Amino acid sequence: MQNSSSRLLDKAIDQFASLPGVGRKTALKFVLHLLKKNTEEVTAFVRSIDELKKNIRECKQCHNIADGELCEICSDERRDKSLLCVVENIKDILSIEATSQYNGLYHVLGGIISPMDGVGPADLNIPTLIERVEKEPVREIIFALSATIEGDTTGYYIFKKLKNKESLMISTIAKGISIGNDLEYTDELTLGRSIVNRVKFSFNE
Amino acid sequence: MQNSSSRLLDKAIDQFASLPGVGRKTALKFVLHLLKKNTEEVTAFVRSIDELKKNIRECKQCHNIADGELCEICSDERRDKSLLCVVENIKDILSIEATSQYNGLYHVLGGIISPMDGVGPADLNIPTLIERVEKEPVREIIFALSATIEGDTTGYYIFKKLKNKESLMISTIAKGISIGNDLEYTDELTLGRSIVNRVKFSFNE
Numbered sequence: 001m002q003n004s005s006s007r008l009l010d011k012a013i014d015q016f017a018s019l020p021g022v023g024r025k026t027a028l029k030f031v032l033h034l035l036k037k038n039t040e041e042v043t044a045f046v047r048s049i050d051e052l053k054k055n056i057r058e059c060k061q062c063h064n065i066a067d068g069e070l071c072e073i074c075s076d077e078r079r080d081k082s083l084l085c086v087v088e089n090i091k092d093i094l095s096i097e098a099t100s101q102y103n104g105l106y107h108v109l110g111g112i113i114s115p116m117d118g119v120g121p122a123d124l125n126i127p128t129l130i131e132r133v134e135k136e137p138v139r140e141i142i143f144a145l146s147a148t149i150e151g152d153t154t155g156y157y158i159f160k161k162l163k164n165k166e167s168l169m170i171s172t173i174a175k176g177i178s179i180g181n182d183l184e185y186t187d188e189l190t191l192g193r194s195i196v197n198r199v200k201f202s203f204n205e
Numbered sequence: 206m207q208n209s210s211s212r213l214l215d216k217a218i219d220q221f222a223s224l225p226g227v228g229r230k231t232a233l234k235f236v237l238h239l240l241k242k243n244t245e246e247v248t249a250f251v252r253s254i255d256e257l258k259k260n261i262r263e264c265k266q267c268h269n270i271a272d273g274e275l276c277e278i279c280s281d282e283r284r285d286k287s288l289l290c291v292v293e294n295i296k297d298i299l300s301i302e303a304t305s306q307y308n309g310l311y312h313v314l315g316g317i318i319s320p321m322d323g324v325g326p327a328d329l330n331i332p333t334l335i336e337r338v339e340k341e342p343v344r345e346i347i348f349a350l351s352a353t354i355e356g357d358t359t360g361y362y363i364f365k366k367l368k369n370k371e372s373l374m375i376s377t378i379a380k381g382i383s384i385g386n387d388l389e390y391t392d393e394l395t396l397g398r399s400i401v402n403r404v405k406f407s408f409n410e
Binding site for chain 2: 005006007008009011012014015018019020021022026028029030031032033034035039042043044045046048049050051052053054055056064065066067071072073090091093094097
């Protein structure tokens with residue numbers, strides 16, 4: 001699709017077309033949809049993005065995104081603070097929360113060990129995880145990582161760092177999730193079951 | 206997908222999920238993509254929508270969207286001002302421009318006669334079309350309307366209004382476009398051919 005007759009329209013189309021999976025035709029559809037809305041609605045749209053970008057913070061405890069110092073999960077008194085679920089990114093938190101099968105806290109690694117992509121342990125939020133386990137009354141750590149070589153490697157690396165800490169149970173979500181699949185594409189039922197059936201962490205050395 | 210742990214994130218997700226064809230999972234993907242960009246890039250995104258909404262105008266001649274009084278097509282001196290292509294909406298202009306087969310001007314009706322949807326001739330930009338034909342040296346009018354009952358009805362209605370104007374040729378794009386399909390889903394090749402092979406307008410009364 002070539003450029004339209006309006007520079008303003010083209011600019012907005014270009015911006016929407018930069019979103020993942022959005023081509024120029026879809027971008028045009030989005031823009032025309034916004035143009036049909038009234039000014040207040042468009043202002044609300046624009047402001048929601050603007051405020052998110054300006055005000056969003058990282059939870060200083062679990063690295064989830066947060067509106068304040070702590071995210072709503074970390075500051076929720078009803079959650080079990082002795083359980084820590086280790087995930088790759090915040091999308092995984094949303095997926096697990098959607099199963100309603102977990103009531104502990106999280107720890108977001110911010111990635112996964114992947115030599116192919118040049119991501120090593122030093123690039124991830126592993127030191128703060130070790131620190132949390134040292135300082136807080138954590139009873140159990142659950143790895144909810146993708147069932148890939150990278151996920152296994154990351155779990156194993158953290159397991160080695162923590163295994164000499166007695167009284168700490170280290171588990172991993174059951175491999176009910178399909179081997180080779182990324183966590184975010186797992187359906188809620190399977191993912192929920194895999195949390196309930198989590199098993200003690202072990203690795204064939 | 207239930208709400209996330211951040212009110213700011215939820216608000217932005219809600220806004221993106223209001224776009225056509227976008228669910229909450231896709232909206233989340235868009236928002237996380239924007240969060241990864243730097244502040245300048247997000248500001249550019251937000252500003253493009255804001256400026257479009259605030260500054261976009263309607264071309265006073267053809268009702269296309271425009272940055273100024275006239276759209277770029279109407280103010281382009283190289284275009285043939287004796288040819289008028291009548292379309293339903295501005296998306297159709299973009300589709301026809303993409304074929305590079307047409308060098309005249311346009312007239313956007315802003316809809317199509319559809320008794321089922323309560324759209325009558327009075328709701329469309331038909332009076333300004335008649336006015337243009339009266340005042341300007343228009344030699345030919347081409348209907349580029351969807352090959353549906355509504356499209357035919359609209360063409361026929363305008364045809365009746367204009368048929369006693371001598372020296373005006375009234376044509377319609379060839380029915381190379383699939384009968385029953387909307388104009389915007391036609392591929393560029395077929396659409397381009399249908400403009401080249403346009404035929405004199407006639408209707409079985």
